[in-house]
Amino acid sequence: NAGVMQNPRHLVRRRGQEARLRCSPMKGHSHVYWYRQLPEEGLKFMVYLQKENIIDESGMPKERFSAEFPKEGPSILRIQQVVRGDSAAYFCASTRETDEKLFFGSGTQLSVL
Amino acid sequence: GDSVTQMEGPVTLSEEAFLTINCTYTATGYPSLFWYVQYPGEGLQLLLKATKADDKGSNKGFEATYRKETTSFHLEKGSVQVSDSAVYFCALRGGGADGLTFGKGTHLIIQP
Helix, strand or coil: CCCCEEECCEEEECCCCCEEEEEECCCCCCEEEEEEECCCCCEEEEEEEECCEEEECCCCCCCCEEEECCCCCCEEEEECCCCHHHCEEEEEEEECCCCCCCEECCCEEEEEC | CCEEEECCCCEEEECCCCEEECEEEECCCCCEEEEEEECCCCCEEEEEEECCCCCEEEECCEEEECECCCCECCEEECCCCHHHCEEEEEEEECCCCCCCEECCCEEEEEEC
16 A cells, blocks of 8 residues: 655756646545645645645645645645745645544655756 | 744764653644654654643654643653654644644754
């Protein structure tokens, strides 16, 4: 049973480009969380999604960031017009039910030049 | 809002030493408390958890006790190994919250 898969592992973008980060949850998991880890910081909650629904996006920046978890396919975190301050490690986690153990992916390291 | 504070790293110890990583929290209600571990190049893994006051979580020789009176959840291990070298994150989930609130992480380095 494969774990949570995130790709790419490393993503390099120039300022103003778009970044798309993918997360395939564990088989049977319908809840996905995205976290961001800035240098020297802890993980910060961004968004919580269930299939086709955004449940809590209180941690998402108001502009340029969006997330989706379609009925088929991976969850996507999209960052438009990236800036240097977006450089961070982005982690995805999945779970089967809300109060169950979270399983984390290995993260995507985004570097904005 | 909720917050987690854990000791700054890196923490460097010799093999078989006693380990304590301090963690304190601020939260409304009665949060659940967690320790996660991140080995190099991997995602976070749940190490242990406690869901109510005075509960003790334990796994792989690590322990932490939920202390409501001191709002703490310190991680301890009696004898560390080189393979314990990793980054350790303390976290909480507040009542009704969807996401976890994490501390900044403590990098632990165990030398042979």
